Amino acid sequence: MRVAICDDQKECNTKLKGMLKSYFRRMNISNCVIDEYLSGEGLIESFSTGMYDIIFLDIHMPGVTGEKAAEFIRNVDMDVDLVFVTNMSDKSLMGYNYQAKGFLIKQVKQEHVDLLMDRLIHVMSQKAHMGAYPIKLVGDKGMVYLRLSKVLYFSSRDKTVSAICDGQNETYEFRSQLDKVEEDLKKKGFIRINRSLLVNSYHVFKDFGDSIALSTGERLEMSRVYRDSVREALRME
Numbered sequence: 001m002r003v004a005i006c007d008d009q010k011e012c013n014t015k016l017k018g019m020l021k022s023y024f025r026r027m028n029i030s031n032c033v034i035d036e037y038l039s040g041e042g043l044i045e046s047f048s049t050g051m052y053d054i055i056f057l058d059i060h061m062p063g064v065t066g067e068k069a070a071e072f073i074r075n076v077d078m079d080v081d082l083v084f085v086t087n088m089s090d091k092s093l094m095g096y097n098y099q100a101k102g103f104l105i106k107q108v109k110q111e112h113v114d115l116l117m118d119r120l121i122h123v124m125s126q127k128a129h130m131g132a133y134p135i136k137l138v139g140d141k142g143m144v145y146l147r148l149s150k151v152l153y154f155s156s157r158d159k160t161v162s163a164i165c166d167g168q169n170e171t172y173e174f175r176s177q178l179d180k181v182e183e184d185l186k187k188k189g190f191i192r193i194n195r196s197l198l199v200n201s202y203h204v205f206k207d208f209g210d211s212i213a214l215s216t217g218e219r220l221e222m223s224r225v226y227r228d229s230v231r232e233a234l235r236m237e
Helices: 010-026 040-046 066-076 089-098 110-128 178-184 224-236
Strands: 002-006 033-037 054-058 081-086 102-105 132-136 143-147 151-157 160-165 171-175 190-194 197-200 204-207 211-214 219-221
Touching: 002 010, 002 040, 010 033, 010 110, 033 040, 040 054, 040 066, 054 066, 066 081, 066 089, 081 110, 102 110, 132 171, 151 178, 178 190, 178 197, 190 219, 190 224, 197 219, 204 224
Parallel strands: 002 033, 002 054, 054 081, 081 102
Antiparallel strands: 132 143, 151 160, 151 197, 160 171, 190 197, 204 211, 211 219
């Protein structure tokens, strides 16, 4: 696993790096590399697609801020997990723009790092085992094996199901019933939020009660009848 920490305050980098090392030791996770950057400029100059699994970004940095660095990163890498480190809890909604996987509020505490890393590593592990889902495209366009980790949600209309995917806003249409897709993927992390939507729980960013928000910022309506089961599923993730 490769991790980057970017904060213009050296002591903040050192503290967070120590907490991450402590977590990795306790969890017996080896072969972890943690790189430190003291500016957004330094991170951008060194960055390349697939270079890191997780990047911790301070929001408030002179020059290239955490937001600007995240914008650059997302233009070239949609898979790396971004975590913002901030003094302001009300900045959380900003994460939708960059598909942030979490936030740490300064002063960072070990237990908060542990909880966040537990969740991120669990999701990484689950995604790695999600596999592919074969579908036959409408219009005799052939077979496609969908990478389930990339699917945001399945949407149904009449007898057609659409798979909406992350990254390039790709959509694949195939003939099926949403009930069948739900049954096929019941152990793959997909949850039903209304009659016509089956959502990948690993892309759920926030539960608003009557709706959920995805990591992309898209907000989807949640039917009352499904709310308890959705919350229970999300608690288990």
